[in-house]
Amino acid sequence: MAEPLPRQGQPLATLFAELEQVIVPNSTHTAHPRFLPYVQPSPNALSPYADHVAATLNQNCNLWPLSPAANAVEQVVLRWFADLFGLPASTGGILTSGGSMANFVALTAARDHALGETARTEGLQSSRPPLVLYTSEETHSSIAKAVSMLGLGTRYLRHIPTDEHFRIRLDLLAQAVAEDRAAGLNPFCVVGSAGTVTTGATDPLEALAHFCRQHRLWLHIDGAYGALAALSPRFQPSLAALALADSVSLDPHKFLFCAYEAGCVLVRDRQHLHHAFHAHPSYLTMSEDPDFVDFANHGPQLSRAFKALKVWWSLKHFGADAYAQVIEQMHDLAVYMAEQVLHRPAFELLAPVVFNCVCFRLSALDAAANRRVLTALLDSGTAFLGPASVKDTTGLRACFMNLRTTRADIDRILDHLEHLASQPGW
Ligand SMILES: Cc1ncc(COP(=O)(O)O)c(C=O)c1O
CATH class of the missing domain: 3.90.1150.170 (Aspartate Aminotransferase, domain 1)
Known part of the structure; x- marks a missing residue:
């Protein structure tokens, strides 16, 4: 496929022939019934079409005047997810590219909450006891990636051993937190899993929530894999304590069978998202409206695609x-x-x-x-x-x-x- 940058355009027929002869046969056939390596579904038939419509409308889902209908749709799906998990009316959120970005957004909000008023101006530069966070040894690698991107240092991410069911050991978690506090460190967050990446285990979420409340720790639940199983009565009971989390990640491009990309993060108090991500440059000043959310102030992206359409349609059409x-x-x-x-x-x-x-x-x-x-x-x-x-x-x-x-x-x-x-x- 190596060729010089074309100075003149080529006919569409050439492009389509190349698509047919080179791209399609050399793509991984993820819709094959024996394609089973990862948490990667075949997309439902509607969502690629929704993406096509969304790209044609080309809404910029950053500030509401650039995408009013898309803004309303995104709010609807965020509310559906928050209701599904039993999260309160104060919950905010944003659709992301996937679970990794959802975890990153959640841990940014958690870090900045822990750092307080000066989080944005001082960052981690002023001297204070190092922040420490805890997760299980079964956690997804996106947590360590987020920790390193956030400047927290992966040596301050404690990987707590799991029991015979691959769930975090609460006794060892409590011990680690106590030891870190005694050593003058600053424990601030626990990351639980609703569906660990290898075995699909769910941590004891209710006990984790109580522990976090008792020890004033932010509880993030990485539900990229399993949180949407709350749609099923078979799995809902083990996920009931999602309602107690400070933040939850979920992935519509997994169990909603949406085409890539569609992730989501919910934060129990939307002010924490705003605190971590708001920006008001003069060139982006537009009218504010309490009925709309300026999603540019709820995540790291400015320009954002209308991902909510495929999520909304999938849930509306299939139910x-x-x-x-x-x-x-x-x-x-x-x-x-x-x-x-x-x-x-x-x-x-x-x-x-x-x-x-x-x-x-x-x-x-x-x-x-x-x-x-x-x-x-x-x-x-x-x-x-x-x-x-x-x-x-x-x-x-x-x-x-x-x-x-x-x-x-x-x-x-x-x-x-x-x-x-x-x-x-x-
Ligand atoms: C538990 C868990 N967290 C996070 C991720 C990352 O999600 P994404 O690939 O959507 O970034 C995955 C992916 O499989 C996962 O299983």
């Missing part, structure tokens, strides 16, 4: 009940696969199935061979699974997010893995 059914269907597939894994001696299950993913390994092969089999499975064109490292044991992971995946697909994957593993020379 929450359809999502509940699909989330449960994905969980059922994971449970079926785990049962098969347990029945076949070639495999070992690495973690109990609590959500829509299965971590397992080929029991006769070592870690490196398990990795090689994963690659061979992909090279054979049978399936795309992901790697898993569960309490230092290496294996494979299947994450169900495709409406067309069936039990027959699972059988086929396991048959093929058994066949591969039976070959000599791994």
Whole structure:
């Protein structure tokens, strides 16, 4: 594809031919029913169309006069999410590019809240005890990324061990906070997970919330993976304590099956978002209106696309009940696969199935061979699974997010893995 910058335009027919011959066949076919490596769904059919409409309207979702209808739509979906989790009327939020950016926005608000009035002017430059935050060893890497981007230093991010269900150990969390306080440090935030990236575990959110309230710590819940499971009665009880969080991340481009990109962060007191992100340069002065939110003051971006349209349409067109059914269907597939894994001696299950993913390994092969089999499975064109490292044991992971995946697909994957593993020379 290397070519000099075209000085003259080329006909659309050339571009479309290239699209057909080069781009499409060399794209990862994420809608394939045996594409199961990550928390990555096939998009619902409506959301790419919504993106097309949104791009054509080309609204700039920064200040309300540049995007009044989009502004109202974004407020509606934010309210739906806040209501789903039981968060109060004071809640604010913003749609983001994804869960990583949602976590970054939430931790910025948490940091600036901890630093107080002078957060914006002094930053971390004036001398004070270092801020410390806590999360589990199962947390997503976007938390450490946010911590380093925020200048907090990853050595002040404590990764607390988890129990046998991959949930943060509250006793060890309490111990770590006490030790840091005794050492003169300044604990300020705990990041819990609603759906850890490897096994889908959910931390004991209610107990975490009580602990945070008691110790005056900000509770952020990374629900990029699992918070939207609150749509399903099967999972809602374990997520009821989202209502107690100071901030929550969620990803419509995961369990709402929206096309990339669509993440979201909610902050219990919207003033904290405003405190962290407001900017009022003279060249952006426009009329304010209490019915609208200037989203430029709720996040790091100025120019922003109309992502809310695909989220709004997805929920309106399919309805929450359809999502509940699909989330449960994905969980059922994971449970079926785990049962098969347990029945076949070639495999070992690495973690109990609590959500829509299965971590397992080929029991006769070592870690490196398990990795090689994963690659061979992909090279054979049978399936795309992901790697898993569960309490230092290496294996494979299947994450169900495709409406067309069936039990027959699972059988086929396991048959093929058994066949591969039976070959000599791994
Ligand atoms: C628990 C968790 N947090 C954060 C993220 C990052 O989300 P994104 O890829 O939308 O930035 C993921 C992605 O899978 C995740 O599973």
